[in-house]
Amino acid sequence: MPIKEQISSIPLFEGLPGDQLEELSSIIVDLDYQSGQSIFSEGDEGAGFYVVVSGRVKIFKISADGKEQILHIFDHGEPFGEVAVFAGMHFPANAEAMERSRILYFPRDALVGLIQKDPFIALNMLAVLSRRLRGFAALIEDLSLKEVPGRLAAHLLFLSEQKKGSKDFELTITKGQLASLLGTIPETLSRILTKMSKQGLIESNGARIKILDRDALQDLAEGLAKI
């Protein structure tokens, strides 16, 4: 299969127009790794990122006592090293082929040249990533809408208790921190707060929370009700 077809099915480039896939193809280095062969080492400069076409790659660190700790295993269609390369950082871990693997290499310098020549390549890649982010966010929302409202209700009741039962208080941490504490993302947390407000459970204004219906929050926290 020609490289252009190969990369059109990679999520990172999904939906890029044909001429941009063509331009990207022109900078790719097609690599073949043997089982056990090192791809990069921790601390190496992020001079380019990789996409697995076939085979499997492990990303790992070596602990102080020499033990290998596998962080990820990547296979068909998955990019690796891209965060470090986009950010201009060194690789934070090692990569090694776990079996014979075909891997596409995208050199950073060539990518920068490409973007300079055609900024729309970067915009389209930003579009792909933002669309995936939106999709992931929706999925996280689906998954966490089952449990997060209850945990959030419990947290609000706890904060109120700490303020000697006051119904009017401020969140003590940022919404980003609160979201990660609850196992969700800020976007979902915002939406749950909005939903709680609409249903008359609370009033929410920035970090300020006012409890309007303590019983309903209690039911939510105990899993006796849903929103």
Place this chain on the structure above:
Amino acid sequence: MPIKEQISSIPLFEGLPGDQLEELSSIIVDLDYQSGQSIFSEGDEGAGFYVVVSGRVKIFKISADGKEQILHIFDHGEPFGEVAVFAGMHFPANAEAMERSRILYFPRDALVGLIQKDPFIALNMLAVLSRRLRGFAALIEDLSLKEVPGRLAAHLLFLSEQKKGSKDFELTITKGQLASLLGTIPETLSRILTKMSKQGLIESNGARIKILDRDALQDLAEGLAKI
């Protein structure tokens, strides 16, 4: 607060170096919307994207019978319209301020000019988005590792049954489709397949699946075991 400080706390730009925040600030238009004021309409050209500083914005469609259907509500720090703008598309829905709102506007043309002058702005934004994607993916994995292996085991047993109990068969849909069917993402699905293989439940090679331990899959499907 100066605009540069404002945007440094927006997830989309988190961790961008100071000079790039400065460059971005120079193209921003600072807008003030009244409650109920329209920001853009479905079908408008995506000439720029928006970030909410304060207030709230609803994204909605109007159905054939004139009913408003709210798709999203965005507040502090959240971007909207960016997918359409990056992709060079028209807006797929309407946006309206739900209360008095301060909103930053990033014109697409100016952004393209900025990227042409300094491609590293685009690379850094790609880094931010890929880092967020990795974080979201880890969260989805956390959330779905509770349930997805069981559902996957049930699906594999079902496929085997369809093949009259054969232990060796091919997935009938792509891994992307299978992942979304199971409520997860391809990366997590890959990892679960790898884990099942390591534990000797199956052998997985591309779309080809071989069941090695039917009883263990059965236990997994029924929630009697975990991987």
